[in-house]
Amino acid sequence: MTNPSLRPSITALKKANYANVPGHWVTDWLLYVLQKSPSFLITDGDYQLTESEQTQFEAGIAQMQSGTPLAYLTGKQAFWSLEFEVNEHTLIPRPDTEVLVERVLGWIDNHAQTDDTNNSPQRLLDLGTGSGCIAISLAHELQALAPNRWQVTAIDYSKPALEVAKRNANLNDVTNIEFKQSDWFSVLNSSENSERAADKPVFDVIVSNPPYIVDNDEHLDKLKAEPLSALVAPDNGLGDIKQIVEQARDYLVRGGLLAIEHGYDQGELVRQIFTDFGYTQVETRQDYGGNDRVTWGVYA
Incomplete structure (x- = not known):
């Protein structure tokens, strides 16, 4: 002893x-x-x-x-005003991602529909939800802001990550959310085909924190404990962003918002991608460290 x-x-x-x-x-x-x-x-x-x-x-x-992050030892990480379970199947939520949540809530407050006579809920889609921190934080705030007005859909390719996200929704008493397994938009091509066939818009807001790191980036060594598939993207880190920006046009209402998190050195390139695919009011917001972090645009 x-x-x-x-x-x-x-x-x-x-x-x-x-x-x-x-x-x-x-x-x-x-x-x-x-x-x-x-x-x-x-x-x-x-x-x-x-x-x-x-x-x-x-x-x-x-x-x-x-190399094991503290959050994987404790199994939890604070984000926004909530606490989230995390494990090796999910990225660890970071404070800079709160800029994305903040920006989307600000846009909704200024632009989203407020007509209580319309019984159809407005809809928000989170692509690559991981632990669910973005989708659940937004759903939590929107439920408090306008009960029964917003429905959130959270998509991820990883089944283990979705199981974590579902537990996090329960942990934070968030009910205005559904989870689907999909490679980006692919599940929507079948499950919501009837709406698309009628050229009916699907989502008022689409958000994503997709993989955006180049496979030889020196920073990856510090992230080796986290799932590589949620970090690295082809085409110099822009491949998934390009796909989302292009395909989101098929699932956004006219005047809807697309907001994407990206690398600190990708702001100019991502703004150009948005512009090339016809989005307007394209802007980039910096994170708490003063780096370009979130770009958004409106589908005109």
Whole structure:
């Protein structure tokens, strides 16, 4: 049995330097192991970890040093105003993606239909939903903003990712959402063919955070624990974006919005893609780090 005097205190662990592990990961992991609130790290700095706590803490540090993100150890990640389950089948939601949610909600507030006499709900589509963080956050906000006005559809090719997304919808009490497995729009060609045959518009808003990283990008080494299929795209990272921008025209109402997240250095190229396919009011918004991150356009 470990000598209690040799077990580290909270203060000692906070002061220690763990190679390749961000400091906030260390403190967040410590809180997870201890199952305590952040104030405990301040008020109880002399607390010494039990043997089992120390073993769990050290094992997690070793995993993070080997490339496992903190969120995969805790199994959860905060995004927008909600909390999401994540695992190796989903990308970890990042704060910069909140810019996409923010932009879409702002557009809906200014442009979307508000006629309560129309019983047909407005519809939003999220392509490549992963953990469901974008679709569920939007559905959650829209349900509060206009109950029964919006219906959200979330699509992903990965069945395991969709199972995570479904659990996240339940976790956050979001009911105005449905999930479908599909390679981008392909499922809509059959299940909603009757609507398309009548040239009836399908969605008022389409959003996506598709793969957009080049396969030889140096940043991929830091993302090796996350699913590669959700990160890398052909055609210098623009292949999936081009496909979505082109095909979205078949599923958007006239005057509908398409909004896409992309790489920090792709803003100009993505704006050109939108313009080439006939979208108007094309703009790009920067993320919290000042990098181009979300481009949108209106299907005129």
